[in-house]
Structures are given as structure tokens and as C-alpha cells.
Amino acid sequence: MKVELRHIHKHFGAVHANNDVSLTVEAGTIHGLLGENGAGKSTLVKILSGFITRDSGEVVLDGRTAHIQSPADALRYGIGMLHQDPLDFPPLTAIENFMAGSLAMRAILNPRAAERTFRALCAQFNFDIDPQARVSDLTVGERQQLEIVRLLANGVGTLILDEPTTGISASQKTLLFEALRKLAGEGKSIIFVSHKLEDVEELCDCVTVMRRGQVVGELDLRADGLRQTEGKWPRDQHFSIAARIVEMMFGKELAMPVKPPTHQDEVILSVEGLVLRSDRLEMRIEHLAVQRGEVIGVAGLEGSGQQLFLMACAGLERPAAGTIRLADRDLTHKPYRDFLQAGVCYVPADRLRDGLISGLTIQEHVALRTSNRRLFINRAAATAEAERAIATFNIRGRPDTLVERLSGGNQQRTQLALMPSPLNVLLMEHPTRGLDIESTLWVWQQLIARCKQGTAIVFASSDLDEIVQYSDRVMVFSGGRVSPPIAASELTADSLGQMIGGRF
């Protein structure tokens, strides 16, 4: 089925999540949709699959306008979507999941017939799922396979996969890719949403790149005889394609460094032979020594281990090997409390989930921070201190404003106001995500003022301009590998793009 999305617009409040997005997916192709978090990919595919209604624009299937208002409508048009977190029923068995919502089922269920269909479909794709197993006992990869088989049984002609390679094993990924190629071979169209370059390169026929709600480029990977057999690229070509995609994702020109030198000679944070493991990533950082007053920018596609690294430095993630030292103290495997006492502070990306406490006011946050153990809160003191913080940090709110009522910029200001002082190491994720220019500049002013007092900052960001503007040195994370820190002044858009694509 040929799928065309024409001039799609979608607003969420003030955010223009899809701004005049058009996308054409030919029948029998695998089309990659690439972009950083928040680029608008998910919004676009959710519009196509009926989960979100568009503000304006048109969906055209095989040349005919389609009216999709709900997932039920989308299914009737033969559009099925695999969600990043499988949308299934964990307490039910695999076969019950297969039958639930199936268009082919009669009022009285016939589990035997369903099981025959199920086994036949599984055999086609070499999927091995026990029909009687409870879905909660299956791995994410198996649940994905179950969803694919279920959608196919419902006659889906267009399959959308949202970040399908997150959380599945390498062999499951191979199996998945084989299945998708086979389906494309049968004339079905596949939309593959991802922020992982290597997956898109290996699998897709075409790529569309989105940034900030808009399509910023398309690339036909089959053109000019580029595609070799089985998705393997000659080494040089691989990097030139990666570089072109990265360029589309992040833009061509980099901003100029604006940060004044603030670093002092004394090393404050040092990391040796650090090995970090999560369920889908293993990485190793040989040696890193951060000086007082220095800013280290951590670049890379999202999910390449940046958060893991920052959390390990904050004492929130247990390294598998290696040491973390703060000045002269060895903090490896020490409890989080010791990290706090040593003057380490972690500011997470999700401000309302991990950083602040929704339901509490600014002054209650201030009161929570005090370490005295008296029974009653000194409200007057807390209010006074909150007022002081509001004035110094220019927060648009009152001491009794609930934090979730603050705008993103003001939440970030509140987080900064709550940071302890003095501070040795500040670890931040996306310090200015979702902030307007004024707030961004202000936040960095504050951060640089901290550096002048001797705080070292390590921050991760998906905004390459921010990385180059404010870092002294930059580390690049790519698929479990970590580059040594490089002086920001030596970086070019091209070299950074190549590194993010995996070449260093």
C-alpha cells in the first residue's frame, strides 16, 4: 500500500510538533523516519495510526483520501502500529493476545483454529513463541513478534514500528529485520521510526529526517547503486552516508564557542577504566580527568549511554568495574549519600519526574532541602528563602506556586536555585531543553558563574550548538563507544558528525 501524508500540522499547546510535514512511502519499501527525541516522528506516525488527530493535512492511501480518526479507523485501512512499549495485555496468554481485537474471531472463540493460524504465521518468520505462555513472561522482542504476527493476521498492509530495536537482543533484531524485508518483498509498506543511525542504514530503502517538527531532508539509499547486498556498506560509503544523515539531523553549521576559560589546574573528578552495563549497552571509559571550573560536553545520539555515564558519576548507577574519584576521595561503589556530601549534584532531564516533586510548592521544596531534624517547618524562614531564590533566579512564580504550574524554563530555574552551594561537580542532562532563548542564555550565565567558583560541569545535550558553545572539551558517545575528550575549539560540524556516526 502506498502511503502519503500531505502537509500535516499538529500543535500541542504552544509546541508545533508537526509543521507542514509531508511523507511518501511507496508500497514494498522500508522507509526510515529518523530524528532526535522531540523531532516529531512519533507524532507523525501516531497521526497515521489514528492515535492522535491532526490539526490539518491529508492522509492518502493508494491515491485515495483516508479518514482516520481513531486506531479502529486505521486498522480498517490496514494500518497497524507497533508501539515502543508493546501495547498488549501482559496477564493474558500469547494466544489470547493474538485473538483479542482480531477481526476474524467469531463470538465464541475457537482457540485451536487461532493457534493453527498463529503457528503458521510464526513459522513463516522463524518466530518461536509458545501460544500458552503468559505475555508477562515473554521478552520485549517476543512481544514485538507477537504483535507483528497479530497485525498480519488482521490483514495489515502498512506496518509502523516505533523504535523497535530498543530493548531487544541482537539475534531478535536480526530476526526482526529479516521479517520486515520479507514483508516489504510481499508489497507491504513499512515505516521504521528510529533515532539509531546504524539500524536505519542497515534496513531502510529510504530515509526521511525530521528536526523540530519539520522534514529536513530525504535520502534514497537505493539510488546510484548505493545499496550493496544484505545492507552492508563499503566502509567509506558507510561513513559518507552516516555523515550526510547526521548533517541533516543536526544541521550544517556549528555555532562558535562562547564560553570564557574558567578551568583551574586542580583535578576534581577522575574516572579510570570505568565499565558500565545496562540491558542493552555496555561501554568503557578508559580515562577522564575533569578539572575544577571545566565544562565537559557529552554529545551523541540519544540513548548511547550518556545518561548511564552521568548517573554513574552521580552515584546513582553502580559501575561493573573501574573507579570514580572526587578530588582525593575514592567514591566507587559508595552510597549516593556520600556523593552528595562530596559536593556532587545531578540534574536530570525529566524535571517533573526525577528533579522536582509535583504537588509541592517552591517553598516546600526549599523546606525539604534543609537538613535540620526539627518536627515543625519554619514556614517564615522557608518563605523568606523561597522569595530570595525567586528574586535571584528570576523565577516567574510565588513561594506558594506548585512546581508543575511553572513553565519549563522556570522549573529549570527552580532546579538551579535548589542546587547546594558550594558544589564540586554538577552533572546535567539537557540543561536547556524546551527553554526559550532568554532562559537558555540565563541558565548558562548561572552555570558559568558556578564554574568561576570552581564547579566542574559535565552535561549531555542533543543540541550540538549548545555542546560546542559552552564546553571546554567534548566527549562523543556512539553505540557503546566513547571518544576521548576533544577540545571544543578543534571540532567542526563534519568531524563531530562523523564521530556521532561512529567514526573515531
Next chain:
Amino acid sequence: MEFNQLLVILATAIAAATPLVFACIGETITERAGVINLSAEGTVMLCAMVGFVVAKATESVWLGFVGATVIGALIALIVAYGTITLKQSQIAIGFVLALLCSDLSAYLGNPYVRIPGPTVPPAFPIPILQDIPLIGPLFFREGDVLVYAGYVLIAATWVYFYRTRGGLTLRAVGEQPAAAFARGHNVVALRYAYTLIGGALMGIAGAAFSLDFKAGWSYRHTAGYGWIALAIVIFGGWNPLRAALGAYLFGILQSLASVAQSAIPDVPTQAFTVAPFVLMILVLVLTSGDWLDRLLSYLPVSARRSLSRALRTAPPAALGRPFEQD
């Protein structure tokens, strides 16, 4: 005591548990869809009153049941509107309705206290089935129409839950409404429907008290049974067979208590009336712990699966949560 005498006592206890069976099945259906109808206590009581009044006024027991069913569904409609459409707390709305409806029954039912009224036609044995040893005398001799309707309801609900497409969808909606929505189901409409059906069954339970097993009307005539039904649903692990079993067990234990009490007068009365609850808590503790899984892991896979399904007491995952479409 003669064995046959004991059988009659047990059979009477089983029959007397019928209103509880209706209430438990109704609540089980509602909760399976993800909605807790906490108003059970008030619904049962108000419907007992309404059933009695309607039957008295129309001189028809069956119209009394119709009235009670309608009122039960109406109360459920308030629950559904408040929790599904207005997305308010299921606990708050249900609890307030429980209090409101029981007080309303006392106020409106005052003129009808302790006067005679129509009752369900007397018990009759079921041919053939009554001759089955043990089962016959226990289940098929001392019952009336409602008792037998209760059996049919239990079986039908089980078949619906586990053998039909509608039942699978019902379970799906209570576990993961977002996924059900993704598969094209109208989650809101389904939740409304099952809440109303559950409320209607609780209405029947109320009328079953006032027109049959505790005939008549008095101040707080059915006090406590609604809460007990809610507890039995949990004990029943949201499975209609187990919930019914719980209801019958409760009835049996209560009647045995009265027998035992006359036999051992030294033990205080309260010990016997709370015994069923202690037993329920014990069973819940035993069937929800990790150790059960460990014990089951020694069994072959097929036996393990059916046993764990029969013993499992995890609530529907989306129970009590409003459905938000993003």
C-alpha cells in the same frame, strides 16, 4: 447429629448465599472492566428496599425484581458517569454513594418497615439432578428459582469470560485499556456497559434479600452484605467461579457458626461471625505470595499454568484507573 440433617443445613446455607452470589458476580464483571463500584453496600440495600416496595405496590414479585434491577443500574450509571466521563476518583464516588444509598433506603423505606409482602415462590427440587449423591441434596433440593438462576449466572459468566470474544475483550479492557483502544475497541462504551450490568446484578441481589432470603424490609435490612461482596470479589481473584465459591463458603461458615455456637456455648458469638474473614485473609496471603510460584515451579509446565491461573489473585491491572487517551 444425623448426616442427613447436616446436609439439609448445608443446603439451606448454600441457597441462602444466593444474593451474595449475584452481588459478587456483578462486582466481578464491573471490576474486570477496570471500574470499582464501591457503592455495593448502598446499592444492595436501596435495591432491597425498592424491590420490596415495588413488589408490594404491584403485588408482583417479578416487577419488584425489575424495579431493583433498574435502580441498581441507575446507581451504577452515576458511578460510570462520575468515574469514566468526569474521571473522578472511583473510591470517593463509590463510597459516597454507598453511604447515601443506605441512608436513602432507611428514609424512603420507613413506611414499609416490618409489614408482610409478596415473596418468591417456594423451593422445588430439580428432577434427575436431585438424585446425584451428595451433590443432589446439597444443590438441587432446597433451592427456589433464584438459587437455580444463580447457578446459571455463575456458569454463564465463566463461559462468557473465558470462551467468548466479548469476554476476552472485557478482560483486555480491564488489564490494558490503551491496548484495547489500539485494537479498535470503544473502551468508554464497554466500561459503561459492564458497570451498568454489574449494578443491575447487584440490584437483583438486593431484591433477592427482601423478596426471598430475608423477606420483608427493616431499618438497614441488608447491612454489611455489600462490603462482604466486595471482599469476596478480591478473595475470588476476579474469577466468577472462585467468587461464587467464596460466597457459598461464606454462607456455609456462617450457618455452621450458628450450629457450632449451640454446641460449644463457651466460645463468644463474635468468634464465629468473624471466622470467615480470618479465613479469607489467610487464603489471600497464601495465594498471593512469591512462595506459591516457587512451589509451582516444581510442577510440569502444563499443570503449573492451569494451577497458577486458578490460584492467581492479581487484580486487573487497570482497576481503578481512568482511561486517558493521549
